[in-house]
Amino acid sequence: xxxxxxxxxxxxxxxxxxxxxxxxxxxxxxxxxxxxxxxxxxxxxxxxxxxxxxxxxxxxxxxxxxxxxxxxxxxxxxxxxxxxxxxxxxxxxxxxxxxxxxxxxxxxxxxxxxxxxxxxxxxxxxxxxxxxxxxxxxxxxxxxxxxxxxxxxxxxxxxxxxxxxxxxxxxxxxxxxxxxxxxxxxxxxxxxxxxxxxxxxxxxxxxxxxxxxxxxxxxxxxxxxxxxxxxxxxxxxxxxxxxxxxxxxxxxxxxxxxxxxxxxxxxxxxxxxxxxxxxxxxxxxxxxxxxxxxxxxxxxxxxxxxxxxxxxxxxxxxxxxxxxxxxxxxxxxxxxxxxxxxxxxxxxxxxxxxxxxxxxxxxxxxxxxxxxxxxxxxxxxxxxxxxxxxxxxxxxxxxxxxxxxxxxxxxxxxxxxxxxxxxxxxxxxxxxxxxxxxxxxxxxxxxxxxxxxxxxxxxxxxxxxxxxxxxxxxxxxxxxxxxxxxxxxxxxxxxxxxxxxxxxxxxxxxxxxxxxxxxxxxxxxxxxxxxxxxxxxxxxxxxxxxxxxxxxxxxxxxxxxxxxxxxxxxxxxxxxxxxxxxxxxxxxxxxxxxxxxxxxxxxxxxxxxxxxxxxxxxxxxxxxxxxxxxxxxxxxxxxxxxxxxxxxxxxxxxxxxxxxxxxxxxxxxxxxxxxxxxxxxxxxxxxxxxxxxxxxxxxxxxxxxxxxxxxxxxxxxxxxxxxxxxxxxxxxxxxxxxxxxxxxxxxxxxxxxxxxxxxxxxxxxxxxxxxxxxxxxxxxxxxxxxxxxxxxxxxxxxxxxxxxxxxxxxxxxxxxxxxxxxxxxxxxxxxxxxxxxxxxxxxxxxxxxxxxxxxxxxxxxxxxxxxxxxxxxxxxxxxxxxxxxxxxxxxxxx
Numbered sequence: 001x002x003x004x005x006x007x008x009x010x011x012x013x014x015x016x017x018x019x020x021x022x023x024x025x026x027x028x029x030x031x032x033x034x035x036x037x038x039x040x041x042x043x044x045x046x047x048x049x050x051x052x053x054x055x056x057x058x059x060x061x062x063x064x065x066x067x068x069x070x071x072x073x074x075x076x077x078x079x080x081x082x083x084x085x086x087x088x089x090x091x092x093x094x095x096x097x098x099x100x101x102x103x104x105x106x107x108x109x110x111x112x113x114x115x116x117x118x119x120x121x122x123x124x125x126x127x128x129x130x131x132x133x134x135x136x137x138x139x140x141x142x143x144x145x146x147x148x149x150x151x152x153x154x155x156x157x158x159x160x161x162x163x164x165x166x167x168x169x170x171x172x173x174x175x176x177x178x179x180x181x182x183x184x185x186x187x188x189x190x191x192x193x194x195x196x197x198x199x200x201x202x203x204x205x206x207x208x209x210x211x212x213x214x215x216x217x218x219x220x221x222x223x224x225x226x227x228x229x230x231x232x233x234x235x236x237x238x239x240x241x242x243x244x245x246x247x248x249x250x251x252x253x254x255x256x257x258x259x260x261x262x263x264x265x266x267x268x269x270x271x272x273x274x275x276x277x278x279x280x281x282x283x284x285x286x287x288x289x290x291x292x293x294x295x296x297x298x299x300x301x302x303x304x305x306x307x308x309x310x311x312x313x314x315x316x317x318x319x320x321x322x323x324x325x326x327x328x329x330x331x332x333x334x335x336x337x338x339x340x341x342x343x344x345x346x347x348x349x350x351x352x353x354x355x356x357x358x359x360x361x362x363x364x365x366x367x368x369x370x371x372x373x374x375x376x377x378x379x380x381x382x383x384x385x386x387x388x389x390x391x392x393x394x395x396x397x398x399x400x401x402x403x404x405x406x407x408x409x410x411x412x413x414x415x416x417x418x419x420x421x422x423x424x425x426x427x428x429x430x431x432x433x434x435x436x437x438x439x440x441x442x443x444x445x446x447x448x449x450x451x452x453x454x455x456x457x458x459x460x461x462x463x464x465x466x467x468x469x470x471x472x473x474x475x476x477x478x479x480x481x482x483x484x485x486x487x488x489x490x491x492x493x494x495x496x497x498x499x500x501x502x503x504x505x506x507x508x509x510x511x512x513x514x515x516x517x518x519x520x521x522x523x524x525x526x527x528x529x530x531x532x533x534x535x536x537x538x539x540x541x542x543x544x545x546x547x548x549x550x551x552x553x554x555x556x557x558x559x560x561x562x563x564x565x566x567x568x569x570x571x572x573x574x575x576x577x578x579x580x581x582x583x584x585x586x587x588x589x590x591x592x593x594x595x596x597x598x599x600x601x602x603x604x605x606x607x608x609x610x611x612x613x614x615x616x617x618x619x620x621x622x623x624x625x626x627x628x629x630x631x632x633x634x635x636x637x638x639x640x641x642x643x644x645x646x647x648x649x650x651x652x653x654x655x656x657x658x659x660x661x662x663x664x665x666x667x668x669x670x671x672x673x674x675x676x677x678x679x680x681x682x683x684x685x686x687x688x689x690x691x692x693x694x695x696x697x698x699x700x701x702x703x704x705x706x707x708x709x710x711x712x713x714x715x716x717x718x719x720x721x722x723x724x725x726x727x728x729x730x731x732x733x734x735x736x737x738x739x740x741x742x743x744x745x746x747x748x749x750x751x752x753x754x755x756x757x758x759x760x761x762x763x764x765x766x767x768x769x770x771x772x773x774x775x776x777x778x779x780x781x782x783x784x785x786x787x788x789x790x791x792x793x794x795x796x797x798x799x800x801x802x803x804x805x806x807x808x809x810x811x812x813x814x815x816x817x818x819x820x821x822x823x824x825x826x827x828x829x830x831x832x833x834x835x836x837x838x839x840x841x842x843x844x845x846x847x848x849x850x851x852x853x854x855x856x857x858x859x860x861x862x863x864x865x866x867x868x869x870x871x872x873x874x875x876x877x878x879x880x881x882x883x884x885x886x887x888x889x890x891x892x893x894x
Contacts, residue, residue, distance in 0.1 A: 002291050002294050002295050003294070004037055004280055004287070004290050004291055004294050004296075004340075004757070005294075005310065005313040005314045005317070005318075006034055006036065006313065006315050006317075006318040006319075006320070006459060007035045007036070007057075007058040007059050007290065007310075007313050007318075008036045008037075008038075008055060008057045008058050008059075008313070008318070009030050009035050009036065009037050009057060009058070009059045009060070009061055010037075010038050010040060010043075010051070010052070010055060010058060010059070010061070010081070011023055011027045011030065011037060011038070011039045011040070011041075011061050012024050012041065012045070012056040012060060012061070012062045012063070012065065012068065012504060012755075013026070013041075013043070013062060013063040013064065013141040013245055015027070015039055015489065018577070018681065019223040020064075020188075021359065022063035022064055022086055022087075023039065023063040024039075024130075024339065025063075025128055025130050025282040026038045026061055026063045026086055026285075026286055027388070028282055028283075029063075029128070029281065029282030029283040029284075029285065029286040029287075029587055030283075030286050030614070031321070031390070032283045033283050033286060033290075034320055034321075034322045035290075035321070036318060036319075036354075036356055037056055037374075038051075038057070038368070038372075038373065038374040039374055040368050040374070042062070042068055042069075042072060043365070044365055045072050045075050045076070045092070045177075046069075046071070046072060046733075047365065047369050048369050048725070049075055049078075049079065050369045050370050050371070050372060050502050051077070051368050051369050051372050052075060052081070053372065053374075054370075054371060054372020054373070055372040055373070056079075057081045058081060058309045058310065058312060058313045059081060059082045059083075059084060059293070060076045060079075060081045060082070060083050060084070060150060060292070060308065060516065061084050061085065061086065061140065061286075062084075062085040062086075062099075063085065063086040063087075063181050064085065064086070064087050064163070065085030065086070065102055066097075067100060067776050068083075068085075068857065070098065070207075071097035073099075073191075074098075074568040076211065076539070076645045077098075079089040079303065080304075080305055080308065080309055080312075081308070081309055082100045082101075082293060082297075082302070082305070082306040082309050082384060083098065083099050083100050083548050084100055084101045084102065084103070084104075084288075084289055084290075084293060085098060085099050085101075085103070086101045086103050086105060086285065086289065087102060087103070087104045087117075089104065089111055090296060091139065093755055100120065100293065100296075100302050100303065100306050101121055101122065101123075101290075101292060101293050101570065102121065102122040102295065103122065103123055103124075103285060103288065103289040104122055104123070104124050104125075105124070105125050105126060105127050105285055106127060106278070109235065109791070111383040114271075121294055121296075122420040123288070123289075125280075125284070125285050125288055126130055126212065126232060126236045126280055127209035127211075127212045127232075127236075127280070128212065128280055128281055128282040128284065128285045129212050129213065129216040129276050129277065129280055129281050129282070131217075141172060143172060143198045143199060145171045145172060145173035145182075145198070145199050145226060146170040146171045146172070146199070146201065146255070146259055147166065147170050147171070147172050147173075147201050147202070147203055147255055148172075148173055148174070148175055148195070148196070148199035148200065148201065148202045148203070148219070149163045149166075149172060149173075149174050149175070149176075149179055149202075149203045149204075150174075150175045150179065150196070150202050150203070150204055150210050150213075150214055151175075151176045151179030151204060151205065151206060151208045151210055152176050152177055152178055153174075153176065153177065153184075153205075153373055154177050154178035155178070156178065156205075156206075157203045157690055158205070159178075159179075159206070160179065160180050162205055162248055162251065163179050163180060163181055163416040164180045164181070164189075165202075165206075165248055166251060166252055166253070166255065167181055167614050168721065169252055169256065170252075170255055170256070170259065173188050173195075173198075173199065175192065175195040176195060176210075182448075183195070183527065188594045192213070192580055193217065194451050194553075195639070196213060196217035196219065196220075197217045197218065197718075199219070199221050200219055200220060200262065200265050200266045200269045201215040201219065201222070201255065201258055201259070201265055201269075202219040202220070202221050202222065203221075203222045203251070203255070204221060204222070204223050204229060205223075205224060205229075205840065206224070206228075206229055207231070207232040207819070208222075210222070210237055211232055211233060211237075211274055212227075212236055212280055214272075214274055215236060215237055215241065215269075215272035215275070215276045215796070216272075216276050217273070218269040218272065218273040218275060218718065219235060219265070219269045220241065220242065220258065220265045220266075220268045220269045220272065221237065221241065221242040221272070222242065222243055222244075222245065222251065222255065222258075222872055223242055223243075224244065224245060225244035225245055225246075225247075225250075226248045228243070229244075232675065235276075236280055237272055237275060237276070237345050238272065238275050241268055241269075241271060241272040241275065242272075242543035243258070244711065253291055262844075263633060263764050263833040263835070264619075264766075264833065266764050267343070267765075267766035267833060268824065269316070270461075270714070270766070271766075272711070279445045279707065290742050291458050293306065293310075294310060295501045297791050300633045302402070304363070306579065318354065319353045319354035319640070320353045320354050321356045322353070322355055322356065322392045322393060322689070322792070323356050323357075323358050323387075323390055323391045323429070324348050324352065324355055324356065324358070324392055324689055325357075325358050325359075325360065325387055325388060325391040325394045325395065325396065326341065326344050326357055326358070326359050326360070326393060326395040326688070326707075326860075327359075327360040327378055327395070327427060328340065328397055328399055328401060328427070329362070329401065329422075330359055330360075330361045330375075330399065331361035331363030331364060331365075331366045331367045331375065332362050332363065332558075333358070333363075333366070333558055333559055333584065334557060334558045335556075335557035335558065335584050335585065335586055335591065335607065336399070336498065336557050336605060336606065336607030336608075336760065337399050338370065338371075338586040338587050339484055339501055339591075339611075339749075340397075340398045340399050340445065340496075340497045340587065340608060341367070341587065342371060342501060342586065343361065343497045343498060343500045344357060344398075344444075344497065344682075345357045345371055345373055345501065346501065347500060347641040347679070347682050347683065347686055348686060350831045351683045351687060351779045352684045352687070352689060354499060355686070356373075356374070357371075357373045357374075357375075358373065358374045358375070358376075358387055358391065359371070359373055359374070359375040359376075359431055360375075360376060360377075360378035360384060361375045361376070361377070361378060361414055361530075362377075362378065362421075364376050364377055367515055370586050371586075374501045378429070378430070379419055379421065379426075379530075381429065381433075382428055384429065384433055384494045384886075385433050385881050388433045388434050388437055388439055389437055391437075391439055392436075392439075392440075392689050392750050393439060393440045393441070393442060393468075393573065394430055394431060394434045394439055394440070394441045394442070394855065395442055395443075395444050395685075396427065396431060396441060396442070396443045396444070396446070396463065396467070397428070397443055397444040397445045397471075397497070398444050398445025398446055398447075398473065398496065398497040398605070399445070399446065399447065399497075399500070400446070400447035400448075400480075400625070400627055401424070401427055401446050401447070402424055402446055402447070402448040402449070402451065402460050402477075403421075403424070403447075403448070403450055403451060403456075404424070404450060404451050404452060404453040404457075406423045407423045407424060407425065407448070407456040407459075408453065408726055409423075409424070410423035410425060410426060412423060412425065412453075412455050412456075413455050413458070413459060413807070415427060416428050416429060416432070416459070421567070423456075424456050424459045424460055424463075425459055427463075427661045428459055428463050431466055431467065432466070433464045434466070435466040440468040440689070441463075441466055441467045441468060442467065442468055442469045442470075442471075442689070443463070443464070443467050443469070443470040443471065443472075444471050444497065444682065445471060445472075445473050445494065445497035445678075445682070446470075446471075446472055446473065446477070447472065447473050447474065447477050447496075447628055447630075448460070448472060448480050448481050448625050449476070449477060449480050449627070451480060451484070452625070452645070457484045457485075458561045459479070460484065461484050461485075461486065461487055461489075462580075463615050464481070464487070464488075464489040464610075465489060466489065467489060468688075468802055469492070469685060469688075470489050470490065470491050470492065471491075471492045471494045471681055471685070472491060472493055472500035473494065473495060473496045473497075474493065474496075474627070474630040474634060475493055476630050477630075478491045478493050486779060488857060492501040492681070494677060494678055494681030494682075495634075495675075495677050495678040495681075496606075496607075496610060496631075496674075496678065497678060497682065498588075498607055498610055498611065498678075499610070499614070499671075499674045499675045499677075499678035499679075500678035500679045500681075500682050501588050501677070502679075503588065503589060503590065503592065504588075504589045506592075506593055507589055507593055508587060508593075509594075509597050510580075510582055510590070510594055511553055511594070511597045511723055512551075512580065515551045518549060518550060518551045518619055519545075519549070519550045519551070519599050519658060520550065520551045520552070520553050520597060520599050521542070521544070521545050521550055521551070521552050521553070521598065521600055521601075521602070521654070522552075522553050522554075522555055522557050522594075522595055522598030522600065522601035522602065522603070522617065522689075523538070523552055523553065523554045523555065523565060523568070523598065523601070523602050523603075523613070524554070524556065524557065524561065524565075524602070524603040524604055524605055525538065525561060525564045525565055525568065525602075525604045525622070526557075526560065526561050526605050526624070527560050527561070527563070527564055527566060527815060528604070528605050528624045530644065530884070532652075533644075533645075533647060534622070534645075534647055535567065535568050535571070536571065536645040537566065537580065537650050537651075538568050538602070538650065539568045539569075539571035539572040540572070540651070541618050541650055541651050541654050542568065542569065542572040542574060542579075543572040543573065544651070545654070546572070546574050546578045546579070547711065550578075550581075550882035551578055551579065551583065551659075552574060552579040553579075553580055553594065553598055554566075554568075554569065554576065554579065554580065554581040554582065554595065555582055555594050555601075556581065556582070556583075556584050556593070557584055557591075557596060557605050557607060557608055557652070558584055558605075559584060559606070561586070562581055562583075562585070565581050566581055566596055566737070566851070569626065570579070577840075582594055582701050583748035586647065588611070592611060592614060592801075593609050593615075593616045594607075594610055595612045595615040595617050596615040596616060596617060596619050597616070598840040599622070599658055599661060600617065600618050600619075600620070600654070600657040600658045600660070600661075601617050601619045601657075601799060602620045602621055602622065602654060602657070603620070603621060603622065604618075604621075604622040604628070605625055606625070606627050606628050606631055609621050609628060609631055609632070610631060613633070613635060613663065613671050614671055615663060615669070616663050616668060616789035617662075617663065618640075618642055618657050618658075618660040618661070618662065618663055619637075619640065619657075620641075620653050620654060620657045620671075620803070621640060621641040621642070622641075622642060622643075622738065623641045623642065623643050623644075624643075624644055628641065629781055633668055634670075634674070636666070636667065636670065637667060640653075640657070642685055646650070649700075651672045665792070682858040686769050686893070694882070700743060707844045709863065710863070711767065711861070711862060711863045712765055712766060712862045713764070713860070713861045714741035714859060714860045714861075715743075715858075715859050716742075716743045716744040716761070716779075716856065716857035716858050716859055716860075717743070718763070719744065719761045719763040719857060719860075720761070720762050720763065721735065721737060721746055721759065721760070721761050721762075722759075722762070723748070723757070723759045723760070724757075724758060724760075725754065725756040725757050725758065726756040726758065727754075727755065727756030728754075731754070731756075733749070733753060733757040733759070734748070734749040734758045735747065735748055735749055735753070736738035736748075736749040736854075740856060742858055743779075743780070743856045743857055744761065744856065744857050744860070745782075745839065745855070745856040746759050746854065746855060746856075746857070747759065747763055747782075747840070747853070747854035747855075748842065751847070752847065753842050754842065754845050755842055755843055755844050755845055756841075756842065757841075757842045758839050758840060758841040758842065759840050760803070760837050760838070760839040761837065761838045761839075761855075762803075762835055762836065762837040762838075763835070763836055763860055764833050764834070764835050764836070765830075765835075765836060765860070765862045766833050767831050767833045767834075767835050768830045768831070768862075768864060769830075769831040771830060771864050771865070771866055772826065772827055772828045772829060772830055772864070772866055773827045773834075773862050773863065773864060774824055774825070774826050774827075774862070774863050774864040774865040775804075775824070775826075775827065775834070775836060775860065775861070775862050776822050776824050776860070776861040776862075776863070777802060777818070777822065777823040777824075777826045777838065777857075777860050778821075778822045778845075778857075778859050778860070778861070779820070779821065779823070779838060779855055779856060779857050779858060780820040780821075780855070780856040780858065781800060781821075781853065781854075781855050781856075782853060782854040782855065782856070797842060797844045798813070798840060798841065798842055798853045799812070799813060799840075799842050799843060799844065800812050800813075800827070800839070800840060800841075800853075800855060801837075801838070801839040801840075801841055802823055802836075802837070802838060802839075803833055803835075803836070803837035803839060804825065804827075804835070804837075805835050806835065806837070809825060810823065820858075826865060827865075830862075836860050838855060838857050840853055840855055841855070878881075
């Protein structure tokens with residue numbers, strides 16, 4: 001048994017939520033296998049090595065392998081990581097020489113005539129099932145087709161001709177473009193899943209990876225004989241899961257023969273689904289790839305670098321990953337916000353066992369390359385939903401996020417739904433998604449105000465009502481929030497998150513060495529409306545300072561700050577020998593060194609003030625926003641703040657500042673206390689998250705447990721739904737279907753429903769010759785739940801019915817089957833397949849939708865049952881009372 005350690009894996013490749021890609025499938029499979037995964041684009045590494053340096057992957061996986069150029073391969077090798085690839089569609093020919101291992105799981109592009117052979121240092125496995133195809137909880141479309149032709153028939157006249165001829169004898173529909181039959185056209189995502197599930201018999205005229213998707217959808221497959229298509233089916237499917245045809249005549253005969261026993265076709269299709277989900281998911285291909293990598297390294301068949309990476313992984317013994325999602329003003333190039341994010345990253349990794357930060361960012365590429373964490377566009381709602389599902393918690397913050405400066409310009413409340421980019425509405429989207437999925441939300445380190453707009457206050461209150469905890473960075477923010485009408489949430493006050501960012505080794509100074517004997521004035525300004533007069537006065541002060549022999553270090557925290565600072569220095573007519581404008585950096589240690597090299601600092605941005613105090617430098621604050629004054633009041637330095645209109649006091653305040661030379665000891669002590677308090681507050685929130693291991697979402701794949709002999713389970717969402725009338729054979733009333741996380745809810749939809757109308761859910765369980773069978777039908781009756789504890793209505797309009805092979809074996813009026821129950825039917829002989837149905841039948845006309853009862857089918861499970869001699873063959877019924885609200889009642893019908 002080869003032991004594969006838990007690895008940090010960087011997956012490179014294009015990926016979009018809801019759209020199948022090799023990179024997306026590989027990332028989902030690796031996460032399901034328990035590895036720590038970051039998904040990124042190949043260009044992220046070309047922009048710099050920050051992602052490799054910060055994440056320190058043991059393995060880099062490229063999907064597809066053609067993606068990486070030689071410089072990227074060299075960067076991966078320099079980082080000491082193994083480089084592997086998955087080729088999902090076409091064979092790599094020239095780009096795989098730098099790979100340690102390549103897994104080929106696709107088909108030759110060409111004319112789809114052959115399976116893809118593995119390259120040197122490679123292995124082959126059949127195409128993996130995409131998570132979307134295998135697991136999407138969608139009911140099949142209702143169709144009258146007998147056969148579904150699958151694939152892209154564009155520019156393939158042979159395929160088109162075969163489908164047209166087949167359509168003379170059977171009803172044919174298409175899933176893909178280029179077919180001369182109904183429904184032909186591009187199809188993907190949810191529409192593809194529904195199309196594949198609509199028909200149980202699929203014809204593939206070439207070796208396409210969609211053979212796996214057909215099988216995962218529960219279809220029986222027909223392929224051409226003697227070529228790559230048959231070899232692919234043999235690789236993917238059980239022996240009785242497909243048939244091969246030699247020519248058009250044999251194709252048509254095979255299809256006609258199969259359609260004579262549709263029940264058996266459906267049963268074999270379900271076995272196909274069980275087989276591919278048990279053997280051919282992305283998890284299996286990724287596990288095979290990593291297992292082969294470990295085997296090759298252990299046998300000396302790889303570079304020493306690969307063996308060292310795997311040895312490092314074994315030595316680290318990583319705990320299972322726990323993903324924590326952060327949303328804030330990240331990826332904007334603002335050093336203050338990026339330092340907040342860096343504080344969160346370090347705290348999550350240090351304080352949460354297996355903690356992995358994932359960021360909803362304005363610029364995810366910047367966040368990935370600078371911080372080395374997984375990031376996605378926070379405006380991508382599909383990706384946000386997918387990320388929230390697999391998170392242990394969502395962190396909102398920190399920073400001054402709760403204000404109404406940009407609220408009206410971003411569509412107000414409706415901005416939540418219209419794609420607002422910079423407002424409290426924009427930052428409410430992820431908490432809303434988290435509330436839907438039951439993922440805890442923690443607001444951490446935020447500042448509030450101004451909040452004069454009543455709608456903005458309401459949005460903030462809405463987020464707070466759905467938060468498990470709220471921490472703000474100053475008492476004034478807490479007072480503002482608690483003053484909002486109908487505010488209910490508890491609030492804690494803790495220092496700004498940048499206080500929690502621990503210091504590392506001090507880097508080199510970026511100031512000119514010849515300034516060692518000069519008095520250096522630090523300067524930080526930002527763009528702000530109405531600040532030109534203040535900037536002009538700053539220029540005069542700077543000119544006087546330089547004239548007296550001093551120097552100026554301009555320290556921007558954002559690119560826009562640099563333009564303001566250059567304008568001020570230009571106005572002051574200060575040359576490069578007396579002033580320098582440093583580049584903004586997201587490195588707390590570098591910023592602290594830059595500020596510590598100053599003798600005094602005039603700062604407008606809050607985090608420039610905060611970091612100046614952390615570096616021990618006297619700071620004069622420019623209170624363009626109330627948060628700046630709050631910071632100085634927190635340190636007992638309220639007399640060291642000016643507003644933008646106090647230009648007359650600036651020169652004297654700067655002179656006093658430079659004379660002070662260093663922060664008083666009591667202020668230094670207070671800064672140290674705030675650092676400790678900030679770390680402890682954040683640690684309390686994150687420690688709680690560490691105890692809340694998230695439930696696995698649908699997308700990450702799992703192995704199915706082995707089924708007991710003779711057993712079969714059909715989920716509610718996998719059955720077929722039809723409507724009709726027992727009194728009018730041609731009538732087909734409208735229905736309403738709703739897919740739930742654990743079932744399919746069916747209901748007649750009106751507006752007028754007549755006596756005899758019904759909606760029926762059905763599925764077929766295969767036979768088990770020589771044995772009996774117990775059939776468990778688990779369902780919830782909505783009408784029964786609403787009437788629980790009430791008297792039964794005198795004239796019910798609906799019946800629930802349980803059917804076996806179209807025969808009613810049990811029926812009850814609403815209220816008799818209450819809530820979630822399990823009906824059990826015992827069959828003495830189950831040699832033949834049996835069709836199981838659940839029906840809602842209307843007994844009298846109804847014109848109001850709310851009168852119509854609904855039923856949710858969770859699953860139908862068949863298990864082998866050999867009747868003991870004493871078992872009665874007569875029909876009997878018994879009811880077990882509800883024990884708890886979640887324990888189903890059981891009725892046994894024998």
